[in-house]
Amino acid sequence: MKTYKSKVDWWLVIIILAVFGYPIVDGILSKEYILSIVFSGILLLFYFLASMLRYKIDGEKLKIGYTSIDIKTIRKIYATRNPLSAPALSINRIAIVYNKFDEVLISPKDREDFIQELLKVNPDIIVEV
Known part of the structure; x- marks a missing residue:
């Protein structure tokens, strides 16, 4: 299993x-410590969630959070800067098109190695990066 952090x-x-x-x-400054505590908790939650964002290639499966994609169903990978909500912490993303009409946007830190690992499992993937 190979794991990639998000950029x-x-x-x-x-x-x-x-x-x-x-x-x-x-x-x-205003001595409303409850406000500081609540927003510190929210900030820590953001940090915790961001640090857990990883993309895992486990055999023939690509795992993104709780989603599992069969790498054999991936048809195309292309570069995008689409700002839509996605499991990515960077606007410099890649779109993975799989099944018939499904697509997910991600931003692996080591993009080239990530794509090469996917191609080892499914060499038929069209790459437009």
Whole structure:
């Protein structure tokens, strides 16, 4: 089994820190510690979820979170910067088209190695990266 972490955009980290950091600092300065505690908890939850985001290639299965995709059903992989909600922490993504009409957007840190591992299992995948 091979595991790949998600690529993380620096600007996304700054936005999340700004959005959740401001109420933390404001809560401390205004002595509303409950506000700081709640937003610190939310920030820790974001960190925990982001650190757990991984893509696993286990035999003939690609596991993304709780989703399992049969690599033999993958038809195409292409580069995209689509900002739609996806299990990806970067806007620099790849789209994986599988089955007949299914698609998932991900952002593996080591994109080239990830694609090569998929091609070892299914050499018929069309790659447009």
